[in-house]
Amino acid sequence: MPNNMESDLSRFRKIVRGKIKQELRRFIANGELIGRQGKKSVSIPLPRIDLPRFQFGSGEGSGVGQGKGDVGDDVGQGQPQPGKGEAGEGEGQHSLEVDVSLEELASLLSEELELPNIENKGKKSIESSQNKYTGIVNQGPEALRHFKRTYREALKRTIAIGGYDPENPLIIPIKEDKRYRSFKVTEKPIANAVIIYMMDVSGSMGDEQKEIVRLTSFWLDTWLQSQYEGMERRYIIHDATAREVDQNTFYRTRESGGTLISSAYRLALKIIEDSYPLEEWNIYLFHFSDGDNWSGNDTNDCMKMLESQIMTRANLFCYGQVESRYGSGQFLKDLEKHFGSDHDKLTLAQIKDRDSIMDALKTFLGKGK
Amino acid sequence: MYIKTALPPDLREVVDKLEAAARKAGLDFFPTIFELIDYNQLAEVASYGGFPTRYPHWKFGMEYDKIAKSYEYGLSIIYEMVINNNPCYAYLLRANSMVYQKTVIAHVLGHCDFFKNNYYFSHTNRKMLDQMANHASFVRRAINEIGQDTVETFLDVVLSIENLIDIASPYRAPVTKTDRDGLGHDATVHVPKIETKAYLDSYINPKTFIAEQKDRLEKEQKKAKNFPETPQRDVLKFLIDHAPLAAWQTKIIEIIRDESYYFAPQGQTKILNEGWATYWHSMMMEELCPLHESEIVDYCEHYSKVVATAPGGFNPYKIGVELLRHVERRWDRGQFGLEYLKCDDYKKRAEWDTKAGLGRKKLFEVRSVHNDITFIDEYLDEDFCHEHKMFIYDYDKKTGKQVISSRDFKSIKHQLLQQLTNFGQPIIAVVDGNYKNRGELLLSHEHNGVDLKQDFTMETLKNIYAIWGRPVYLETVIEEVKRIVSFDGRNHDVQKS
Structure with missing residues (x-):
């Protein structure tokens, strides 16, 4: 009996892995993978891997069949028979579904983005x-x-x-x-991590903006999950007031009205103080907004809060500014002015469109915090 | 680890009984070795095309992944696998019930008889199992000496043109080369004249005639200079003979070519071979070696799965076995010969029965001399077409669906034959190995109505370039316009030809 199948199979898997890596940027941008993840793995649709050869095109999908019906009747997508390559094989069909563990996906992501592994907070107990x-x-x-x-x-x-x-x-x-x-x-680090996602859901954040946030969060999740054993996620949405919601609501809600960013930070701080003692938790905060804040005063409040309370507690505070038609994008500039562009615990990214999600991820996670 | 694959006594008994019944009915097969294996093993063997000892390549891993998955999801299941070798090897699935085992064994014996007696298999290597093992060990050695990546990349390249062989060549008498003038002094063409007096010359040797002759001779001479002299469909052979290759590379092309020729008859006789095996397994289970009544329902279920045709589908098992039965019925009732063919009274034809009883004899003849194309061409008639509700379907641009486009007998037959031509592969030949007098390679695609798949064509040209080392061109037709597609090492190009 053959015993070389194992090596042929692993060779094939290597090729598949390479293909996924090649296509990663596309996957990140189009969100095809989201909703395909199970508990531990993602099933990835790939274009058929095949050796090219001179062969007939779909031939407009004509062929010989058997059965009832008049001329002009729909033949009903018959199963293409094995060995008879002629019958309708649609172009660009995904014919390969590969199950990849989230861990593997994260490692592909890190190879592609050259992400450093996260340094732990360096406490003995972890x-x-x-x-x-x-x-x-x-x-x-x-x-x-x-x-x-x-x-x-x-x-x-x-x-x-x-x-x-x-x-x-x-x-x-x-x-x-x-x-x-x-x-x-x-x-094994037993350190736990919590990610607090905050999103501006004021009137100026449209569906496309939310989709971008959703895609970015998916990949952030995937990466951080690979780094920490236990990970919790909390979600905050805000306009002029902030409230904690579940994941589903987080992505779906659209409110209108003004924006007070400080309300979200205040709530985040409360969550941290209530349930995540510093010694045991790695804390990540991600805030997505289109950069509009109601008033300069509120922005000042935010800066103070960030500087004196949030930064001291968190591993990383990331601010992602999604471009929208109505947003002024002022908040990013304010943050930059206040903290400088290479602050240790602050990362800023501008996400113009889906294609720049990848770069945003690199900025967010590139510090290895 | 050693896994016992020998048959248990009860199965051994079944095999002996069925073999005896088959031989009595006139089947004539190589000794057949049955091995009992579990699904994983069967999936492995199937991935390797039936040979446990193939050269290492990732495509087999891919095939395995596919087979194992479709089994896991319950999409398909392989019941048996048989390979054309002397002795024949057949693999039975351990998990099959006894009814299935019996059916499968009978089916396998049908295949074995076909392998041994069908003309198109007469040139295949009957020690292929050993040959494949030799191939594998050469490839392994090459990997060890030259490096996995280099060898694998080259295998990828060659496998991408493994279908470019001349399937008819094993049955042709080898061409004896005419003596060629090695010096090739071809500068001027001398037209022989009839000697005569000067004043008669223009009458005896008219100018137009001389010019015609000169033209003809020049053409002939040019033809002799062509390289290859006539278009060569065995592209692999041409590359072996003329491409600048290292010894190990030549050997690898030879290996792939050898295996392609070995597998080609199976592609050429799919319908007839499966039809023949199905004919015999049903014959044996129902008449020659009848099943116990408790087994009938299971058997029927299995049989109906084998010949099931999805709506609009095409099942070679079904068409094959039905067409064979059609032939048997016709020859049993003497429905052949000039008188019958001339008769165009439908009713009379239907009731035609001379009690000739030649059906079985005719079937054995059919299995010996035909392949799918000649089989369909010879025996698929209008009656059969109607009886089996055959049709052609086409892609309807308006609805985006495949719709029945015709039930016309002639068109159906034409379409079917075209589909089977060159075992479903495009016909491609080397036309010029010194194209543009720059050592470039010109291939030509004999277009028969269906365009080539474009992205694949480009990639394949790239691969041929990797072997030939000089720009490669392919004459083909794209959307009804003649084109030359090329790859020069850096860029692809499509030009009007």
């Missing part, structure tokens, strides 16, 4: 060691003896020396036959 049984060795304590492997070794040896009798299949393992499980101690 590391824990864990034993993982990963291999087989020849020596070890009896308690860890791997019965099946040991038996197999003994059986092999018995057959090899010609001592195997099918009538009386007696196998006696000797010391050399014994196999033991071996374990590796892995250091």
Whole structure:
């Protein structure tokens, strides 16, 4: 029986992985992957990977069939028969669905964006060691003896020396036959992370803007999830007042009216103080807005809050400004003026359109915080 | 690890019984070795085209992924796999119920008989299992010595033109080369004249005639200078002979070409081969070696799955077996010969019965001498077409759907034959290996109404360039205009020809 399938298969998987990487920018921009994620993996539709050859085009989809019906009747998408390549294979169909774990996807993302791994906050309590049984060795304590492997070794040896009798299949393992499980101690950060998403839902934020926020958040989630064992997400929407909502509402709500950004920051601060003590949590704040704030006074409030309370607690505060027809984009400039452009804990990004999501991700996550 | 694949005694008994019944009915097959394997293994073997020992390549991994997934999702299942070899090897799925095993064994024996006796298989290598293993070990050695990536890239390139062979060539007598003048002094053409007196010359050797002769001779001479002399459809062979390749590369093309020729007859006889096997498995299960009554329902279910045709679909099993039965019925009732063919009274034809009883004999003849094209061409008649409600469908631009476009017998047959021509592959030949007198390569596509898939064509040209090393051109027709598509190492180009 063939035993080279494994290598052919892994070779194929490598090619698939390369393809995904190639297409990653497109996936990020068009949001095709969202809604396709299960608990641990995403199923990715890829164009068929195939060796090119001279072959007939779809031939306008003509062919020979069998069955009832008059001339002009719809034949009803018959199953193309195997081996008969002629019948309707639509162009550009996704014929390959690959399941990729979120972890794998994050690592592809990080390769493509050259993201650094996140440095932990460096507290003693956040590391824990864990034993993982990963291999087989020849020596070890009896308690860890791997019965099946040991038996197999003994059986092999018995057959090899010609001592195997099918009538009386007696196998006696000797010391050399014994196999033991071996374990590796892995250091696992038990640190938890919380992401607080804040979004401006005032009248000027349209559907396209929200879609961009949604796409950006999906990839942020994917990346941060790969970095932290337990991760929580909280969502805040605001116009002139802020409130906490669930994920679904976060993306769907559209309100109208003015904008007081400080209301959102105040609520975020309250959430942090109530449920996420600094010593145990890595805190990320992402704020998306079109950059319009109601008044200069409120902006001043925001700056103060950020400087004295939020920045001191958070790993990272990211502000993403989505371009909209009505927004002035002032807030980004204010932030830049106040904190300077290379502040340690602040990242600013302008997301013009879907294509620049990728760059925004790189700016947000490139600091390795 | 060793997995027992030998048949258990109860299955062994079934095989012996069925083999005896088959031989008694006149089937004649190589010794057949049945192996019992589980689905994973069957999926692996199937991915390798039936040969457990193929060269390593990712496309087999892709195939496996596809087969394993469609099994997992319950979309399709492979019941058996049989390979043309002496002895024949057949793989049975361990999980099959006994009824299925019986049916499958009978079906396999039909294939084995076909492999052995059909003319189109007569040139195939009957020790292909060993040959494939040799191929595999060469490729492995090349990988070890030259490097995985280099060899794999070259395999990708060659596999992309593996269909460019001349399927008729194994059945042609080898062309003996006419003596060629090695020096090639071809500067002027000398037209032989009839010697005569000067004043008669213009009458005996009229000027127009001499000019015509000169023209003809010049053309002939030019033809002799053509390289290749006549268009060569075995593009792989041409590349082996003339492309600037390293020894290992030549060997790899030879390997791929060898395997292409081995598999080609299976592509040429899909309908007839499956029809023949289905004919015999139903014959054996129902008459020669009848099933127990408790097994009938399961058998019927299986049989109906085999010959099921999706609405608008085309099932080679179904058409094959029905057409064979049609032939059997006709020859049993003497519905052949001039008298019958001339008769155009529908009723009389339908009731025609001379009690000739030649059906079975005729079938054995059909399985020996025909391939799909000649089989359809010879026996698919108007009666059959009506009886089986055949039609052609076409893509309707208005509705974006495929609709039935005709039930006309002639058009149906024409379409079917065209689909089967060159086992469904476009006909491509090397026309000029010294195109533009610059060592460039000109290929020509014999267009028969269907355009080539464009993106693939471009990529394939790129691959041929990788082998030939000089610009490559392809004459074809795109949207009813003659074009030359080319790749010069950097850019693709499409020009009017």
